[in-house]
Amino acid sequence: MNHTDKEIRQYFKNIFGFKPRHLDPYKIALIHRSVSDNDATFGKINNERLEYLGDAILGSVVADFLYHKYPLEAEGVLTRMRSKLVNRARLNTLAKKLGLDDMVRMDGHITQGCANGNAFEAVVGAIYLDQGYQKTYKIIIHNIFLTHLDMQTVYEEDNDFKSRILIWAQKNKRKVTFAHESVTNGKEHLYKSIVSIDNETVSDGLGFSVKKAEQAAAEKALAMIETPQE
Amino acid sequence: MNHTDKEIRQYFKNIFGFKPRHLDPYKIALIHRSVSDNDATFGKINNERLEYLGDAILGSVVADFLYHKYPLEAEGVLTRMRSKLVNRARLNTLAKKLGLDDMVRMDGHITQGCANGNAFEAVVGAIYLDQGYQKTYKIIIHNIFLTHLDMQTVYEEDNDFKSRILIWAQKNKRKVTFAHESVTNGKEHLYKSIVSIDNETVSDGLGFSVKKAEQAAAEKALAMIETPQE
Numbered sequence: 001m002n003h004t005d006k007e008i009r010q011y012f013k014n015i016f017g018f019k020p021r022h023l024d025p026y027k028i029a030l031i032h033r034s035v036s037d038n039d040a041t042f043g044k045i046n047n048e049r050l051e052y053l054g055d056a057i058l059g060s061v062v063a064d065f066l067y068h069k070y071p072l073e074a075e076g077v078l079t080r081m082r083s084k085l086v087n088r089a090r091l092n093t094l095a096k097k098l099g100l101d102d103m104v105r106m107d108g109h110i111t112q113g114c115a116n117g118n119a120f121e122a123v124v125g126a127i128y129l130d131q132g133y134q135k136t137y138k139i140i141i142h143n144i145f146l147t148h149l150d151m152q153t154v155y156e157e158d159n160d161f162k163s164r165i166l167i168w169a170q171k172n173k174r175k176v177t178f179a180h181e182s183v184t185n186g187k188e189h190l191y192k193s194i195v196s197i198d199n200e201t202v203s204d205g206l207g208f209s210v211k212k213a214e215q216a217a218a219e220k221a222l223a224m225i226e227t228p229q230e
Numbered sequence: 231m232n233h234t235d236k237e238i239r240q241y242f243k244n245i246f247g248f249k250p251r252h253l254d255p256y257k258i259a260l261i262h263r264s265v266s267d268n269d270a271t272f273g274k275i276n277n278e279r280l281e282y283l284g285d286a287i288l289g290s291v292v293a294d295f296l297y298h299k300y301p302l303e304a305e306g307v308l309t310r311m312r313s314k315l316v317n318r319a320r321l322n323t324l325a326k327k328l329g330l331d332d333m334v335r336m337d338g339h340i341t342q343g344c345a346n347g348n349a350f351e352a353v354v355g356a357i358y359l360d361q362g363y364q365k366t367y368k369i370i371i372h373n374i375f376l377t378h379l380d381m382q383t384v385y386e387e388d389n390d391f392k393s394r395i396l397i398w399a400q401k402n403k404r405k406v407t408f409a410h411e412s413v414t415n416g417k418e419h420l421y422k423s424i425v426s427i428d429n430e431t432v433s434d435g436l437g438f439s440v441k442k443a444e445q446a447a448a449e450k451a452l453a454m455i456e457t458p459q460e
Contacts, residue, residue: 186428
């Protein structure tokens with residue numbers, strides 16, 4: 001879709017709650033690589049560089065928010081909470097909720113996959129370039145996350161990846177098995193856990209205990225299951 | 231080591247080039263978990279929460295710096311460059327160069343391992359809390375990275391992880407082999423590459439081509455080799 005400047009301004013005002021200063025970064029944030037413009041100087045123009053920038057900025061503002069919101073929690077809890085807030089599946093869902101799928105210009109023939117979540121990150125990059133860090137924090141945390149997500153629910157969401165994949169298997173009538181073996185990095189012994197779905201290896205993980213290796217492997221398997229493939 | 235307030239102020243002025251406003255976050259950034267203080271309200275006080283925060287802030291300021299420094303580079307180049315700048319091995323070396331190993335309070339009996347790189351990230355977190363985002367950007371990019379690292383050399387460093395691990399193997403008289411197999415995530419076919427050192431599996435990686443899977447597996451193997459184990 002190709003939107004007018006007025007429509008783009010209106011969208012950011014209504015949905016993100018602020019008025020863009022310069023429209024250019026937002027326009028670029030809404031260009032999926034499937035419709036990249038060619039430019040004599042900059043080559044292909046699409047939202048991938050902004051997505052790289054926005055991914056980092058999003059990580060920071062969410063890290064800062066959680067650091068202050070949960071002053072008594074250890075870093076492990078904060079790290080998990082952050083990855084629950086900014087994982088691919090969550091961002092794809094959030095982007096759709098924000099109507100970004102109607103704003104992104106992309107080739108109608110490709111499946112959207114992660115395009116929406118990626119565009120959300122690119123928009124964060126654009127907001128950062130246009131508004132600076134402090135404003136980006138306010139917009140993303142207050143106008144988006146706290147408005148559209150129930151933090152308490154996310155906080156309480158199950159962290160146990162092995163249980164989650166076993167529940168998924170039961171629901172979807174798939175057979176999930178965990179195998180493990182001992183490996184070494186030359187200095188120490190580690191465990192490697194291998195997850196198979198219907199007897200096909202899908203992921204594995206390393207850890208200093210079988211339990212940790214299983215969690216790592218199950219987390220990767222879940223990410224593959226939960227992320228729509230492009 | 232236990233430093234006086236004056237010594238801590240002096241250290242940040244001389245090495246990081248700014249005057250701390252409040253010393254508390256810096257003092258916490260210099261407490262390794264091996265000497266955690268117990269506090270009635272906050273439990274164990276050490277630098278791990280600040281490390282979590284600083285890791286994200288460091289990622290952002292470096293992402294922003296590279297985004298503007300290399301306006302013609304694709305996001306893949308920027309992402310690799312960023313990981314070359316903030317990987318564990320680089321941060322450990324940088325922290326030592328900054329004399330952070332003499333500032334961190336830790337149990338003398340443990341091997342330092344990643345403690346210095348982690349303390350560097352915690353210090354970034356402390357600077358962010360004390361000075362805000364803009365000042366942190368200036369301090370970290372201008373006073374630290376551009377002063378202590380040659381960006382051009384880092385930029386030109388070899389990105390090819392498979393070559394790097396093969397060169398390492400030759401130097402260290404170890405036998406490194408790559409094996410690969412086809413796997414599926416239930417929807418698509420992927421390749422899994424498995425790296426073995428002296429016939430012991432050390433890592434693996436997934437990708438949509440053998441080459442990409444090998445790069446992913448080699449990168450993980452290199453990280454294990456290059457990061458001193460705690």
